[in-house]
Amino acid sequence: MESERHLRDHLAIKLEKSNEAQRLQRDLFANANILDRTLSGWLSQLATIRRLAEALGDEALVAAIDQWTTELGSLQGNFRSLDGLRGISERLASGWHAVPEGFDEAVAAFENMVADLPDQTATVDAQTFLATAQIRLADFRENMRADKAADLAVAAATCAYTTYCEVMDAELEALYDDVQQDFSTFYRLINEDDEGEFTAKLSPSAGKLDFDVNFYERGLYPPGAFHSEGHQDSMGVCLYLALMKRLFGNQFTFALLDDVVMSVDTGHRYQFCKLLKTHFKDTQFIITTHDRTWAEQMKSAGLVTGKTSLRFHSWTIDTGPLVESNVEVWDEIKTALDKNKVGVAAAALRRHLEYVSRHLADQLGAAVVFRGDGGYELNDLLPPVLARFKTICGKAADAAQSWGNDKGKAEATALKFKLSASNAASSVEQWAINKAVHYNEWENFGKRDFAPVANAFRELLECFRCERCESWLFVTPRHKPISLRCACDAVSLNLESKLR
Numbered sequence: 001m002e003s004e005r006h007l008r009d010h011l012a013i014k015l016e017k018s019n020e021a022q023r024l025q026r027d028l029f030a031n032a033n034i035l036d037r038t039l040s041g042w043l044s045q046l047a048t049i050r051r052l053a054e055a056l057g058d059e060a061l062v063a064a065i066d067q068w069t070t071e072l073g074s075l076q077g078n079f080r081s082l083d084g085l086r087g088i089s090e091r092l093a094s095g096w097h098a099v100p101e102g103f104d105e106a107v108a109a110f111e112n113m114v115a116d117l118p119d120q121t122a123t124v125d126a127q128t129f130l131a132t133a134q135i136r137l138a139d140f141r142e143n144m145r146a147d148k149a150a151d152l153a154v155a156a157a158t159c160a161y162t163t164y165c166e167v168m169d170a171e172l173e174a175l176y177d178d179v180q181q182d183f184s185t186f187y188r189l190i191n192e193d194d195e196g197e198f199t200a201k202l203s204p205s206a207g208k209l210d211f212d213v214n215f216y217e218r219g220l221y222p223p224g225a226f227h228s229e230g231h232q233d234s235m236g237v238c239l240y241l242a243l244m245k246r247l248f249g250n251q252f253t254f255a256l257l258d259d260v261v262m263s264v265d266t267g268h269r270y271q272f273c274k275l276l277k278t279h280f281k282d283t284q285f286i287i288t289t290h291d292r293t294w295a296e297q298m299k300s301a302g303l304v305t306g307k308t309s310l311r312f313h314s315w316t317i318d319t320g321p322l323v324e325s326n327v328e329v330w331d332e333i334k335t336a337l338d339k340n341k342v343g344v345a346a347a348a349l350r351r352h353l354e355y356v357s358r359h360l361a362d363q364l365g366a367a368v369v370f371r372g373d374g375g376y377e378l379n380d381l382l383p384p385v386l387a388r389f390k391t392i393c394g395k396a397a398d399a400a401q402s403w404g405n406d407k408g409k410a411e412a413t414a415l416k417f418k419l420s421a422s423n424a425a426s427s428v429e430q431w432a433i434n435k436a437v438h439y440n441e442w443e444n445f446g447k448r449d450f451a452p453v454a455n456a457f458r459e460l461l462e463c464f465r466c467e468r469c470e471s472w473l474f475v476t477p478r479h480k481p482i483s484l485r486c487a488c489d490a491v492s493l494n495l496e497s498k499l500r
Contacts, residue, residue: 337447
């Protein structure tokens with residue numbers, strides 16, 4: 001036990017001495033680092049002073065600095081290890097940074113040399129001023145050259161812009177003059193009944209176009225100021241036509257007009273047809289509309305004919321619009337019959353009858369039994385149309401008799417008789433349509449069997465058309481008809497009887 005205790009005490013003493021040695025070593029290196037940094041600072045300062053002494057030619061100071069630098073440099077690496085510190089311990093104790101002999105005298109001589117140097121402050125200031133002035137002069141000259149180049153560029157750009165504006169204004173003014181003259185001419189033609197002195201003025205203004213029109217000789221105003229929607233619509237079409245004529249000249253050969261006269265009244269629509277026929281004889285117009293009256297007016301005005309017009313009906317997303325031509329359908333039926341294709345002819349005839357019956361039911365206000373699915377067939381449409389037209393003809397004859405209009409009575413009676421005769425013939429032949437369309441029995445029909453059927457229905461439909469303009473007859477107004485007429489008024493039968 002005593003040996004173990006003795007060993008423990010011995011080890012404790014050793015550990016205490018080891019910790020003490022470690023603390024001494026740590027303090028030693030901390031102080032050595034301070035000395036090392038100090039030494040590095042002195043060496044840096046000596047190097048700076050040496051450069052100055054060398055520049056002034058003081059060889060004595062340069063030699064003294066080199067000697068001291070060498071002595072100090074030999075100590076620098078020893079501060080970083082314990083062996084190094086042990087090796088320089090005596091020097092550290094005796095003054096390791098001692099100034100070499102003769103160093104102070106060399107420094108004093110150098111100070112006197114520096115003091116004897118002439119004052120260069122004014123020279124340095126002058127040099128600095130001249131250098132700065134040279135830089136600024138170079139910048140000024142460069143800016144002057146750039147400014148001159150910019151002035152030349154501005155002058156060139158201004159000249160180009162002025163020339164461009166002058167040429168553009170001249171061209172635009174010429175364009176505006178031509179367009180406004182043609183525009184005024186076209187608009188006066190459409191509205192020659194009440195605006196025969198119409199004029200217009202187009203002028204450029206601050207990047208935009210000022211457009212003013214005459215309002216009944218009361219001055220020039222924007223179109224929206226006093227003119228109605230119908231007049232503004234007709235102005236838009238006239239302006240478009242005038243601009244196309246000015247831009248394309250004789251090359252204006254095709255145009256598409258989609259419902260361009262929806263707001264224009266009936267009388268002016270006829271004048272619009274006259275405008276297209278008079279001033280644009282060499283232009284092909286494709287005119288689309290939802291207005292059936294306007295379509296008939298174009299026919300009656302001679303702008304289009306039955307052969308140059310098409311009607312779309314029963315449009316679906318799968319099949320598109322079905323096209324109906326009142327004239328070509330009979331040629332189609334005849335062609336099919338010439339090839340003895342009775343089924344094709346029967347289908348074309350039935351489709352045409354259903355289309356015309358639908359149209360006439362609307363035109364005449366026939367009492368068709370309503371179907372929610374809209375799937376009206378020929379038997380749903382044609383009988384009510386025939387009954388309605390027969391009633392209208394009877395009312396026209398009675399009205400003419402009440403007014404003592406023998407001519408009107410004769411026309412209404414003749415139309416009613418023609419309808420009865422044609423209806424009788426078509427009724428006899430109608431059975432052949434369904435047979436030929438819906439069954440294979442059409443194979444037993446020949447051209448001679450089906451041709452009378454087609455002729456009978458053609459004669460029946462002719463009872464509903466005007467012989468002059470080929471338009472379908474219609475009643476007006478729809479809710480309470482007072483007349484039966486066509487588009488050109490060749491057929492115009494009064495339906496109101498004289499009050500007694």
